[in-house]
Amino acid sequence: MKEASTPEAQVSATTALVSLADNQDRGRLITSELGVPIIVQALQKSPILVQILVAKLIAGMAENDEVSQEAFARENVMRPLVTLLSLDSVGSMSNYATTWSINQKERENEPSELKIELQTICARALWMLARGNLANCRILTDTKGLLVLAKLIETKIGELQINCLMNVMEIATAAELNPDMRRAAFRTNSPAAKAVVDQLLRLIHHSEIAGIKILAIRSIGSLARTFPARETRVIDPLVKQLSDQNPDVVTKSAIALGKFVSPDSFLSREHSKTIIEFNGVTPVRRLLGGDDRTHHHALVLMCYLAMHDGNSEALVEARVLTTLEGVDKSTFGQHFQLRQLVVEAVNQLNMYHVGVVPSQKVSYSP
Template sequence: MDFTAGEDHHHNQQPIDHLLSILLLLSDQIRHAITDSKSYKLECTEVGKLIDHLSKMLRSFVRFTTTTPSYDRPVRRVFSDLTRNLTRALTLVRKCRRRSIFLRVVTIVSTSEFRKMFSLLDASIGDMKWLISIYDVGTDKSDTGVVLSLPPIASNDPIIAWVWSYISSLYLSPLSVKIEVANELCSLANDNDRNKKMIAEEGGIPPLLKLLKEESNFEAQIAAAVTLFNLVNNEDRARLVTGELGVPVIVQCLHKAPIRVQVSVVKLIARMAENDEVSQEAFARENVIRPLVTLLSFDTVDNLYERQSIHSVFKMNKIGSMANSSSATTTWSINRKERENEPSELKLELKTCCARALWMLSRGNLANSKLLTETKGLLVLAKLIETETGELQTNCLMNVMEIAAAAESNPELRRAAFRTNSPAAKAVVDQLLRLIQESEIAGIKIPAIKSIGSLARTFPARETRVIGPLVKQLSHQNPEVVTEAAIALGKFASPDNFLCTEHSKTIIEFDGVIPLMRLLRGNERTQLHALVLLCYLAMHAGNNEALVQARVLTALEGADKSIVGQHSQLRQLMMEAIHQLNMYHAGVIPSQRVSHSP
């Protein structure tokens, strides 16, 4: 069943009808060689019978090359194997034309060779019988079943025969059978990654995408979307879907499909974006973010926003005429009415999936994060973080964390999306602070803390309300929460922050020094970030008596040398901080009394 790379490439390049012609020509050559045979006449005659049987099957197969859609993977594999066997049969029979006993002995033609040849030709007959049976499904309209017999070519790997049968049925069978077949492929893909790889490599993705276009049959769309979802759990297969121009097909399903289909399609979008950067970019080019935000905002914001978002979707998709725009809006209006009657659990699932898809699209992607903020996405995320719990709230929070991380590294996005007077930015920050203070779940606290840290450069000096809750987390029982709080505060006090001096003083005023000193007894990661933050405080507020009372200078001088030695930047920071504190102790810098915040 395994072919050399050269043979496989050769057969993949030639049209099926050309390969069929070669096989028929080989059959004729074998017959002529049998007629000329002078030895092993009985065995050659038996070979001739098998060749005649194969010729009839090959000629009957000719009709499939012109009357059925093209799925030729199993055909090429069977034909390649058959070509080899016929070539060997021709060579063997030609040896029997020689009359000389001496030459007959030299060529060592034996009965065992013929027995082996009979076995090979019998196997080829079995392969052809199976091949004809799976293509007959498409021509016999009364037959709605799927052929799952095992051809000799797949005797060592039955799964490949099932995959070939299923995929050919996706091309040839009635729609009801295609749905059944898609579900069977889905089950097969669930078993293991090898099956997923086989389905993709044997050409299963194009017919599944075609099935996804069946707007008249929602079950077909769901079956196709769920099967594709199971296939694209790695980068290669996600990229295969994108390479087959699947992204526009997938996005189109969001516009007209009912909510059950949308749930499956949005899950597919999320998984592809999660596993493949190319797919992530491709979805952005198809403007998928706006319809996802629209679906996420259902029942969350006012109808005016929804109508505006819907209009934007079709404008972005270059549907230019007023007639098309009107028709598109009508479709969304119908979907809205249908959605209102759907179970609340299904609507919640759709929102949860949309939030995850947006999270995966924005994760590590500046352009997509920017696109999301250009919608009312931030406002929607803030509202859902406020009103929801569980997975939906978490997905929305992770969205915000990714956008904040993008804004941290991009001043343009930071200025556009997180202006001080922006209602969306204020709503987001309010919810982040609420979660930091009220949530008892580390998985909620940590992304909220990270988000505030990423936005550190957006807060004015007077915005001290964000620092107090972070300082309080330095005393949290969870070491991960504590460490993330120290990292976030470090971004406020870092020299990269224009207001680092003011923020450093505020951290001290909120009694941040004592809990920081306790962190020097934590794990290596905690100690590292606690030392960094202490250095920043010493550098920017070294004349504050709170640092003296906590004996920060002694702590820095006695810091764990193994940690300091591993980080050259920390070593430089500590030298500057110690120098600053020594200058204060020497009276070079006037002292500043500590003032505690209420």
């Protein structure tokens, strides 16, 4: 791979390494033998057939071994991967395109299926590098990666689109867990953040593939604390998905909405009012009769709505107090926090005299 005497020799060498690096020990051995700088150099300077295999090697090593994941980040592999990912819009990455030894016109003449294959495996390599790694997620957002991912999510389908969505979900998960990352990558006036959110909402609204919808829903849920109260357009599609035919879509939507109205969210009260305004109470109440997993998340969501907007007419009309008082106590199981949440919600509704006569206004304890 290093000597690059012929493209055929590079293909053979890289194919052998891809086969060898299929577990943690052998991947780490390649890293310990100082293979990572050679791999990164080959990614930047080789013909497209070799680049595809090199990106596959990077993805495999990063997936199987955290040490290799870190080693590739130290060699700054994220930037060339993002550049290759942006083949259709290389102008947006011109700062990095100058590092290429391959003439851009020569690359443009490559068969489109090869370019798609390269983009697809580069997106997977970036996903494996970003997976569970805050520092790599930061690097990805610092290299115009979000804009490139948003564009590909908009224009591509199939595995390439899914791999790009997996990158976004990793970044969103990192942002959910890290306030600094959240503020840096998803500030309100960020064009890249807006482009990504627009595409996620488009897929939630219009995608007919449940798996793709779920990735978009999970990402929006992870970003719940980045949206201001006026950004109600992110709430509406999630509420609509509570009536989807796919139970996994429904459950993930309930979980995502729960993050908007969780006490962890500074705007939980405002988001609760928005969910209720978008007619979210009826589908949430209906889900309380669903399977155990859906029931659990719907119950959490309903409790938060009751706690934050207990005097809402929609809660009265849906007889939410009666519903919560009638929750089967066996469903709590070991979930002590859920039991406490129901107690707080019922007592809050009682305080607002929702749907009960004065003699019934007592503290509730299941």
